[in-house]
Amino acid sequence: MIANYGYKDGSGEYYISIDTDKCIGCLAERACLAACPKQMFEIITDDYDDEVAWIKKPNCRTLAYDCSECKPAGGYSSLPCITACTPGAIKHSW
Amino acid sequence: MITAGIDMGSRSVKVVLLEELKVDGAPALKYGVKKVHIMMPGDLDQDVAADKAYDDALTAAGLKRGDIKAVFATGAGRKQVGFATEGITEMTAGAKGAVFMYPQARTVVDVGAEEGRGMKTDAEGRAIDFAGNEKCAAGAGSFAEAMSRALQMTLKEFGDASLKSDKTIPMNAQCTVFAESEVVSLIHASTPKNDIAKAVLDAVASRVCAMVRRVGIEGEVVLIGGMVHNAGFVQSLKASMGVDTISLPDMPEYISALGCALIAAERQH
Secondary structure, eight states: OEEEEEEEETTEEEEEEEEHHHHTTOTTTTHHHHHOTTOOEEEEEOTTSOEEEEEOHHHHTSHHHHTGGGSGGGTOSSOHHHHHOTTOOEEEOO | OEEEEEEEOSSOEEEEEEEEEOOTTOSSOEEEEEEEEEEOOTTSOHHHHHHHHHHHHHHHHTOOGGGEEEEEEESTTGGGOTTOSEEOOHHHHHHHHHHHHOTTEEEEEEEOSSOEEEEEEOTTOOEEEEEEOSSOSTTSHHHHHHHHHHTTOOHHHHHHHHHTOOOOOOOOOOSHHHHHHHHHHHHHTTOOHHHHHHHHHHHHHHHHHHHHHHHOOOSEEEEESGGGGOHHHHHHHHHHHTOSOOBOOSSGGGHHHHHHHHHHHHTTO
């Protein structure tokens, strides 16, 4: 399942997509949890009893601001969460 | 075996009691809806409202709590349903219920009072892709309701009025608060009510459509949730999504509760 967490507003579309098929049985030892400086990722048991990562609810409404320090203007050349997720489950829409 | 699905929405509580039927010679299990019940909580706390709605549904069906094998809850307030055996997300419940009603459905659009969402589903009714809007109410029913009040119309009149307009007036604001001020400006500019109604519903539809496009539109499209009752919105959504047909269940507000009851039944085997 591709789970899209986020929103669209007047300034753009801000979604983090998590491919749960790649996330289940994580090969990166849940590195996303530590990689995100805002600690936005959390491991939950989904409706199909699989342990997967999701974005904490309060962050889903503020992604544009929460992620800004990791974007190129913040000095990063690649996003820490995407780099940490070696199975390639995490994508940003912006 | 009877299971219950409770959809604890932001405006109303929906209860579906589902009975598993034994049909000789049938290749798969059959289910029949035993009772549906909807309740507006009003001033009641969510946990009290859930209790009352559930008890009312059981009374209407002539059942007791002990007759129910499992109770699954969904919706924004699902955590308040203390007696529920398990909580299910709106995406999983909605997809399951929609595919039960329309087996060919692969795209499910759910527009309720406070939130809209789009899901892509497989043949078993399992959500395989979903997108919602966690931030903004401008793509949901309460926005349409607030705007109908501003035009001093009932929701039904509001939807019907929109169908009488062929004008396209863009609403540029992405936020409910600013959109409301745009509506006030249109009223002051003596714009006909029909055109304003269509502009509002077009705006809601375009926001919902943006979410659905994230997951992709394929197969039969089913719209569930209370906004199905708004004919103007359905028309606007069709135009926005570029589809000729959208399947509309008879009792759209119960589909998520139905999905919940179905999942509860399946998990008892």
